[in-house]
Amino acid sequence: MRLIEPDTGAVEFAGADFLELRGPQLRAMRRKVQIVFQDPFAALDPRQKVGDAIARGPMAYGVPPAEAMADVHRLLARVGLDASAAKRYPHEFSGGQRQRICIARALALKPMVLVADEAVSALDVSVQAQILDLLAELREEMNLAMLFITHDLRVAAEIADRIVVMRYGEIVEQGDTKSVFTSPQHAYTRALLDAIPGRSLFAGPQASPDAMTA
Numbered sequence: 001m002r003l004i005e006p007d008t009g010a011v012e013f014a015g016a017d018f019l020e021l022r023g024p025q026l027r028a029m030r031r032k033v034q035i036v037f038q039d040p041f042a043a044l045d046p047r048q049k050v051g052d053a054i055a056r057g058p059m060a061y062g063v064p065p066a067e068a069m070a071d072v073h074r075l076l077a078r079v080g081l082d083a084s085a086a087k088r089y090p091h092e093f094s095g096g097q098r099q100r101i102c103i104a105r106a107l108a109l110k111p112m113v114l115v116a117d118e119a120v121s122a123l124d125v126s127v128q129a130q131i132l133d134l135l136a137e138l139r140e141e142m143n144l145a146m147l148f149i150t151h152d153l154r155v156a157a158e159i160a161d162r163i164v165v166m167r168y169g170e171i172v173e174q175g176d177t178k179s180v181f182t183s184p185q186h187a188y189t190r191a192l193l194d195a196i197p198g199r200s201l202f203a204g205p206q207a208s209p210d211a212m213t214a
């Protein structure tokens with residue numbers, strides 16, 4: 001997303017290197033890639049009403065205010081919040097509700113790609129499940145590609161079609177979710193899987209002690 005400029009490499013997206021774009025081309029491409037941040041408490045301006053936070057992006061791209069606000073109400077309803085939320089401030093909502101607002105804000109620009117950066121790690125387990133279900137539904141409805149960043153492989157198993165495992169900034173393994181979980185090839189991937197809480201309960205009677213405690 002170029003929130004931080006990389007030292008090297010390329011980001012190939014929609015037929016172009018995202019890192020080479022400048023000016024109007026970069027601005028146009030940025031609309032297609034939106035992000036949901038990890039901390040729903042820090043991600044929203046406490047002095048800005050929810051409706052304004054969601055409408056601000058589309059309005060910056062030329063959408064008339066009345067149209068942008070109408071879309072705000074639609075998006076709030078879609079993420080499970082009442083339209084009246086648009087007139088309230090972030091501190092009036094729970095963490096899970098704030099993350100729903102952040103999702104609505106990201107979707108307001110009708111992106112092609114949604115980056116979810118540890119989007120449920122700050123939430124309790126029951127709320128995590130609700131947000132993951134919502135993201136899965138939205139992905140299908142809006143034909144979104146989603147890059148879901150997480151350190152929790154249980155979460156990855158619920159939402160990802162494909163997993164890329166990174167260590168110290170390098171890819172050590174990648175593949176479809178089922179293959180990575182059932183037949184991990186790299187020692188680091190195996191260690192991550194073995195570290196999942198409660199995994200030993202499902203390992204079966206023939207699992208070796210090393211496999212359960214690595």
